[in-house]
Amino acid sequence: MKKLLLSTTISTLLFSLPVAALAQDYSKYGIDEDVPGKCSFAATDAKDYSGRTLNIITHAVPVMGEPTALHASQFEELTGAKVNVVHVPFGDLFQRIMIPFQAKQNAYDVLFYGSLWVGDFSPYLEPVPAEYQNTASMKAVTANYKDVATWGKTMVQFPVDGDRHYLKYRTDIFDNPEMQKKFKAETGRDLSVPQTWEEYGEIATVFNGWDWDGDGEKNYGSAEVVKRDDLMFSAFISRVSAYAKHPDVKGGFFFDLETMEPLINTPGFVRGLEMFVKAQKYMPPGGNNFGLGDEIFSFGGGQTLFSYSWDDAYIQAMQKDSRIRNKVAAAPLPGSNEVWNRKTGKWDKFATPNRAPYITWGWTSAVSKMSENKDMAFDYLCFFSNEANTLHDLQIGRFGVNPYRTTHFDPTFWTDKLGWNTKTASTYVKTLSGMDDSKNRVFDLRVPGVGQFMSSMAAGVSEALAGQKTPQEALDGVAEEWRQIVNRIGKERVKKAYATVVALEDNLR
């Protein structure tokens, strides 16, 4: 018995001592604590990639470029690898990745880019190996972002970010009895978070062009991304999805999948564009030339009551030095009581507004098929997105890393770590997580030549916004151009790719 006790004690000590002795403190890397797992700091530290080089292409600093570089230097330090990071402005990123692909040049092992380009890049991407798909951190990625990472049935993109468009509004106005009274007096309605785009417009109009926050400067209704070729196409999709994405009509949002006939000039899209054109009346001066940066600083700086797009404006509003910190909240994008039914050719009425969350493109990453360092490349991406790093990155607004795992939807993380108040945090996580539950989602076009389709759409929408054409004329022009693009790229090729998008939208996966 004594012998048994002794041997048990010795073996326990033998097993526990080295663990205690080897357990390292990685807090110098800015994380709270390492989270054990395949790609943890400790696991990465145990790898030796000395004498090997990893080439990465990413966006310019800070958005995604800064975390890429930060985790690259950590990876270098931990594994002994040499990591080269090339930063490229967004406008050049596509061609800087595509040209080496087409030239069969092994220029980069790891790529960071916009997830909507998957249709173009997929032939050149290495599928994510099963061992990385089975990690706890990958399993915690929400269904939306697994869908975004997947092409057909294969995961070819490594999720590092979660993006969506949602509504942001000022709680100090909505909760202010004086403002509620004023709104009621002007409209006869109670002031509440808009459920439809029509309500959005009505509220924005009332709160446009006067100093409602008492800072001596005029305030305005809505800040939106309207500048052509500055991601405006995404704002347009947000504006039209509620009118054009019918929950009971399957088989395509941008095209009729059967015929590949563009739907971009159908009444749902046209009405959305008409609303977009009208919205210029309640934007700040120059608001119809706002790019994403302007939208972020306009709403984030307290100039407008509403905004909708990616997380950035919300995060900007919640910066520690922001004068509207904890005066903002999130909500789903407004919906519509009328939705165009392209099967019947009529507007269907909905008592509860139809909502169609736009799972807009965001940052993603992948490994090149031509890479000779695929093992190291996937290890880097897995390390980049390990739990400890992600929790760190989520707290730094400029990094552009937004919630994409179920574990990120805990309001206490945002209240405890970032000092957000309960409403700001709870509406944020509720809005974001709620989009994952929707069965009426809209995804980006994600077909080969998506840049051509979106560029054509942005030009048409911009012509309507500038008053050069009516919304119908502008979208008729876009539809005609889309037909030509489909013919040039090949109808069957586009159709096959689009079927993967429709499968996501129609919840066939």
Added chain:
Amino acid sequence: MLVSRQKLIFLLPGLLVLVAIIIFPLLFTIRVSFSSWDVMYPGLDWIGGKNYSRLFSDSRFWESLQRLAGIAVGTVVIEYLLGFGLALLVWKEVRYKRFFRVLFLVPMMTTPVIMSVIWRTIFHESLGPLNNILGFLGLGQVPWLSTAGMAVVSVMMVEIWQWTPFMFLLLLAGLLSLPKEPFQAAAIDGAGPFRTFFMVTFPLMAPISIGTLIIRLIEASKIMETVYVLTSGGPGTATETSSYYIYIRGLRDFQIGYAASLSVTYLVLMILALTILAKFLVRAFISKDKA
């Protein structure tokens, strides 16, 4: 025979460099323009004149060319007038002449993209300083970048600000090189400053003026950074110039073959237009001189 061969040998390095850096890219662009190279079909297949026939029905390209012509000619004329005026100011003996000469050149030394970003901030209608100043002066708010007409004016203003120093520099060099005798003769004849300018200075500056205008027109027709940063070609297509449109088609849409055909057509049109314009300018300036 030997001398001529020696000459050729001496010329060869220069010719090779010329072929490498000018002729080859040009020939390659022409070859690419006959291919369908785009996001799906990399490489140099042969599709004949399809890109060129598509181009003829591309109204956005032709509209962008017309717009470019208006913006380029407008900015260059204003730059010429301002540049000539500034050069005349510091040509003669004025206090702090050297200081002003350097000061006038500063905009040209700045980086176009950076300056466009700064100008964009200045023009920002709700957050920028320009409208604040105008409001303070009681002049009201100006929709600098959000209406078609003012967006064109804003693009032209930035171009004029940046490139007037170039005109100033060349015209000042021209003024400094003029012979003194005609001016002395005019002074003896009792010609006043206006008469001296129109009868002596301007005619003597004609060759330099023509060269300067042509060089600047070539440069102005490539306007890209200002449009890219200030307006992205908007509102609508109000400020979309040919270079910006070719950039969109080539590098954003990745229609390399088609963008090459646009570039080649643009090049041919520019050569034709500038040749005609140069002849017109020579006739206008020189005939006046002779008269």
